[in-house]
Amino acid sequence: MNPVALITGASRGIGRGIALELAKLGHDLVINYAGNVEAARQTAGDCITAAQAKGKTIRAEICQADISSGADRQKLISFTQEKFGRLDLLVNNAGVAPNVRADILEAGEDSFDRLIAINVKGPYFLTQLAAKWMIEEVRSVECGVRNPKIITVSSISAYTASTNRGDYCVSKAALSMLTPLFAARLAEYGINVYEIRPGVIATDMTGAVKEKYDKLIADGLTPIQRWGTPEDIGRAVAAIASDAFPFSTGEVINVDGGFHLRRL
Numbered sequence: 001m002n003p004v005a006l007i008t009g010a011s012r013g014i015g016r017g018i019a020l021e022l023a024k025l026g027h028d029l030v031i032n033y034a035g036n037v038e039a040a041r042q043t044a045g046d047c048i049t050a051a052q053a054k055g056k057t058i059r060a061e062i063c064q065a066d067i068s069s070g071a072d073r074q075k076l077i078s079f080t081q082e083k084f085g086r087l088d089l090l091v092n093n094a095g096v097a098p099n100v101r102a103d104i105l106e107a108g109e110d111s112f113d114r115l116i117a118i119n120v121k122g123p124y125f126l127t128q129l130a131a132k133w134m135i136e137e138v139r140s141v142e143c144g145v146r147n148p149k150i151i152t153v154s155s156i157s158a159y160t161a162s163t164n165r166g167d168y169c170v171s172k173a174a175l176s177m178l179t180p181l182f183a184a185r186l187a188e189y190g191i192n193v194y195e196i197r198p199g200v201i202a203t204d205m206t207g208a209v210k211e212k213y214d215k216l217i218a219d220g221l222t223p224i225q226r227w228g229t230p231e232d233i234g235r236a237v238a239a240i241a242s243d244a245f246p247f248s249t250g251e252v253i254n255v256d257g258g259f260h261l262r263r264l
Contacts, residue, residue, distance in 0.1 A: 001144060002058055004084045005241065006030040006076065008067055008126065009094025011040035013203035014153060017230020018091055019060070021238040023047035026056040030080050032063050032094065040064075059084075067094050067122030068114075077129045086137060086145050089241055090130040092123035092152040092178075097168055097205050104166035112167040119171035120178075123152060127182055131191065138189045147246070150186075150193045151237055152178055156256055158197065176252075183250030192249040196236050199256025201228040222257035 005022050009015040011033035019029055020043075029047055033040035044060035051058040063079045065072035080087055096118050098111050127150055137145040157165075158172040176195060183193035199222060200206065200213050217225055236255050245251065254260045 001086075002026055002028040003088035003145075003241070004028045004030070004080065004086050005089040005091060006032065006080050006087060006130070007091040007093055008032045008065075008076075008123070009034070010091075011036050011043050011062075013205060014198065014201060014230045014233045015091075015093040016043045016046075017232075017234035018093060018153075018237045019043055019047050019234075020050050021231065021234030022089075022241060023051040023058055023060065024054045024056070025238055025241060026051060026054070026058060027089070027241065028058050028084055029060040030063055030076070030083065031060055032065055032067075032076055034064070034066055034094070037062070037064065066118075067126055068117035070125065073122065073126045073129060076126065077133060081133070086143060087130060087133055088145055088148050090127065090134075090148075090150045091237060092127060092150070094122065095119045095153070095155075095171075095175075098165050101164045104163050107167060112170075115167045115171040116174070119168075120174045123175060124178055127152075127178060131182060131186055134186075134191050135189050138191070147190050147192065147243070149240060150182060150191065151196060151240055152176075152194070153196045153198065153233065153237075156197060156199050156254075156259055179252070180250045187249055192240075192245070194240050194245070194249070195252045196233060197252055197254045197256060197260075198233050199228050199254070199259040201230065201233065203230060217257075222259045223261060223263075224257035226257065228255060228257060 010031040040062040047060045065076040134148040155172045158176040179195040
């Protein structure tokens with residue numbers, strides 16, 4: 001029986017890159033999306049094809065859910081239970097940027113509330129639901145799930161100040177605390193928890209600032225002088241899913257081209 005991964009925000013961008021890499025490992029997938037059903041269907045089909053190219057047979061199911069909604073979070077867990085009956089890996093990837101960048105002296109509450117609801121509240125309480133199910137799985141001999149894992153995809157904005165999108169930075173800083181909290185709470189059950197911290201990644205979200213970051217990267221913003229890709233993030237998730245870090249939990253894995261290094 002294949003291990004099962006639930007990936008939020010998996011229809012495009014980083015989430016799609018994660019789904020493709022897990023498909024190659026032979027994971028069955030729940031591909032969550034918020035609104036673009038066609039993109040989700042495309043990703044599901046591409047994951048099945050990617051798995052076949054590696055000689056593996058998987059299933060990829062799509063499920064619409066807004067993770068800021070409690071009812072939708074429960075729907076996502078119930079969907080996974082109904083379709084697969086097990087959960088080996090939760091990947092908290094879904095997140096949004098501000099609709100409009102605004103200086104912190106001018107920014108309004110609506111954008112702040114939206115980002116906190118989706119980027120923080122959603123993964124916090126989805127992880128709570130998933131963790132309770134994983135504990136049941138660990139305690140059940142019949143289930144066959146051992147050492148399930150939880151991964152949260154955050155951002156270098158967790159510690160990098162951008163004064164024209166302070167709400168986004170605050171949401172990512174709060175999100176980063178999710179990993180040590182759940183790592184400490186779930187270790188006794190053999191559930192390891194990790195954070196992947198992407199840097200400048202080429203996705204739809206960063207398309208609007210491509211010229212800005214092209215120049216910054218060329219000028220040495222990162223020691224590895226290129227944009228990151230969704231595949232880069234996917235490969236980091238795949239390493240964790242492959243049990244490459246059995247004696248690590250609460251760990252932050254930077255996938256940022258070396259942005260986090262302090263250099264003179």
